[in-house]
Amino acid sequence: MTCNDTLARLLARLCPMHIVVDDTGVIRRAGPTLQKLRPDHPMPGQRFLDLFELTRPRRTCRFDDLLASGESKLNVTFRTAPHTALKGHIVPLPGCAVIDLSFGISLIDAVRDYALSSADFAPTSLATELLYLVEAKSAVMGEYGQLSRRLQAARVSAEEQAFTDTLTGLKNRRAMDHVLARKAGGGIPYSVMHIDLDFFKQVNDTLGHAAGDHVLQQVARILVEETRHEDTVARVGGDEFVIVFDDLTDRPRLRRIGQRLIDRLQQPMQFRGRPCAISASIGIAPSVEQPLSTPAGLLRLADLALYDAKHAGRSTLCFAAPRSGTRTACPPGAEVDETQGGCPPG
Structure with missing residues (x-):
């Protein structure tokens, strides 16, 4: 296994929403979770700015301008529906740049829209903790819903019994x-x-x-x-x-x-x-x-x-x-x- 292969596996594991972009702005590699957002359109080979619209920094139309700006924080949005907004950091390297993206506060919507799970995020990501809380809440709400339905059915049954003659089934x-x-x-x-x-x-x-x-x-x-x-x-x-x-x-x-x-x-x-x-x-x-x-x-x-x-x-x-x-x-x-x-x- 080459050093590049090892680095690619490391990035996929620790930064599953990363992108490696060459100095011309073409995507060379995309993390598995990020690629899951566009399963029918492989990201490698596409131009970064054709796939994403930059909302931070503004007034940046070319990738080399982005690299020259020295800005490390990014806000981007998919140009095609669903227009999911992402936050990110860009780290320039010789001949390429690594961009690590995340959903930010739109995490819950993204999990719902793309059917994501904790396996789609880095083990140390706070997203996994939030997902555990969401799953726990869903489980509690599910149990609460079942209990509420049982109580409602019991209430209806009790009301029916209170107004029904048990021998004949008529009203009482x-x-x-x-x-x-x-x-x-x-x-x-x-x-x-x-x-x-x-x-x-x-x-x-x-x-x-x-x-x-x-x-x-x-x-x-x-x-x-x-x-x-x-x-x-x-x-x-x-x-x-x-x-x-x-x-x-x-x-x-x-x-x-x-x-x-x-x-x-x-x-x-x-x-x-x-x-x-x-x-x-x-x-x-x-x-x-x-x-x-x-x-x-x-x-x-x-x-x-x-x-x-x-x-x-x-x-x-x-x-x-x-x-x-x-x-x-x-x-x-x-x-x-x-x-x-x-x-x-x-």
Whole structure:
């Protein structure tokens, strides 16, 4: 190995961003890291001032003027994109000059733009220390990001559990209260339907609580199937359910929905080969018919209408009468006077 080869290896190791330029300004050798910045265009053979624009010292157009200026500090910028700015020192030697370049404060941007690592810098360079700090910061931020995502997922899960009935998957009483609270002053009409299961206690007493849980899950499925995505279906008690219908106050439509629910729920549900027979009583209160009622008050009116339906014989729905506060029960098959909100006498 010749002395020149040894010197070249030494420069590549200790100054991986060096350039050896002859006295005519032509690059004869470039360090491995510097060449990595322009991998498709070998630097040896190019003129230094064709590759770089001098910003310090200024007003220097020829390489021999640069050497004659006696200036040792350089600021240069690549003439082609990306226009990375570099700082450097030039050391004139007989027949050539060695220029050692660095990124300065733009090191982090350069590492990102050129995918550099600590192996691209001299072992004693402060750049390696900074890169270690950046890598450590990235690792910490990565861990922090994962922790933050886990905490966010846990928070969402906890909120969902707090607002979800675990047995049926429906909203719970707390969630329904939040939905009704948002209705106050919202300006969008809505209706509240209160549903109570008839004969549910007999199912629990005769077939056990497993059968009762099965019935509640089937009821939840039917309620979801008979309502829209924008409606809120909640289990608010052992065998009590509430549906909040968004922007739906039309009595005929509400009555049809309620009657479908009654028809479906009175069909026996099979549990381990044995029928579970229940029915449903329903109370309904549209907001437009109770303009002075709060959401909680409307729920109370639907609850009172539900008890009237119970007293009328079960498997029945009842509307809260407009304004007056009295209710009229609607037995199955009865013709309803929709304008008066009740069933005809007799």
